[in-house]
Amino acid sequence: GAGVSQSPRYKVAKRGQDVALRCDPISGHVSLFWYQQALGQGPEFLTYFQNEAQLDKSGLPSDRFFAERPEGSVSTLKIQRTQQEDSAVYLCASKGTGGRYEQYFGPGTRLTVT
Amino acid sequence: AQSVTQLGSHVSVSEGALVLLRCNYSSSVPPYLFWYVQYPNQGLQLLLKYTTGATLVKGINGFEAEFKKSETSFHLTKPSAHMSDAAEYFCAGGSQGNLIFGKGTKLSVKP
Numbered sequence: 001g002a003g004v005s006q007s008p009r010y011k012v013a014k015r016g017q018d019v020a021l022r023c024d025p026i027s028g029h030v031s032l033f034w035y036q037q038a039l040g041q042g043p044e045f046l047t048y049f050q051n052e053a054q055l056d057k058s059g060l061p062s063d064r065f066f067a068e069r070p071e072g073s074v075s076t077l078k079i080q081r082t083q084q085e086d087s088a089v090y091l092c093a094s095k096g097t098g099g100r101y102e103q104y105f106g107p108g109t110r111l112t113v114t
Numbered sequence: 115a116q117s118v119t120q121l122g123s124h125v126s127v128s129e130g131a132l133v134l135l136r137c138n139y140s141s142s143v144p145p146y147l148f149w150y151v152q153y154p155n156q157g158l159q160l161l162l163k164y165t166t167g168a169t170l171v172k173g174i175n176g177f178e179a180e181f182k183k184s185e186t187s188f189h190l191t192k193p194s195a196h197m198s199d200a201a202e203y204f205c206a207g208g209s210q211g212n213l214i215f216g217k218g219t220k221l222s223v224k225p
Contacts, residue, residue, distance in 0.1 A: 033213075042118075
């Protein structure tokens with residue numbers, strides 16, 4: 001079946017603009033994760049959903065970052081009033097159930113704030 | 115604190131040579147361990163995983179890794195490198211929740 005998809009793949013925003021990044025997980029996957037990957041670094045956890053419930057948002061760097069998954073499928077990561085330090089690749093991953101621990105990643109959205 | 119450490123940010127091998135990428139994890143990291151590969155401008159692709167059972171796990175593209183609890187290590191190996199193996203490799207640990215990643219090791223393969 002189809003993998004995790006993300007859109008847009010690339011986004012350029014002027015400092016202060018709001019952006020919305022979309023993630024379509026693998027069909028049937030109840031768990032969805034967002035990660036931020038700075039240049040030359042490993043991904044860092046932002047937030048985690050199980051169905052529509054946001055179970056962990058401890059990784060969100062500030063209150064400018066907000067994520068939602070209203071119907072337990074598609075998720076949107078919103079960044080308000082973008083800053084230059086928000087420039088990174090934002091990765092979405094989904095995970096199935098039944099004792100399967102591996103996460104499947106989308107291609108990412110590269111955000112550049114100018 | 116939970117952490118995953120990858121020794122060597124850049125490893126260079128000749129084509130046909132052994133590939134060894136090192137990963138150590140802190141004892142507080144859940145003992146479910148993964149190696150992912152990332153090609154330029156792409157997401158992460160799962161190479162292999164250890165959850166329970168056999169400590170030597172085989173993955174795709176001829177890679178394997180051995181979980182050694184006493185050494186808190188999960189090193190990735192491949193007997194013979196191919197040019198197509200050039201990429202960035204990430205070790206990660208986790209279970210039900212989020213994954214904790216190392217900083218990555220960029221593998222270069224010389225002809």
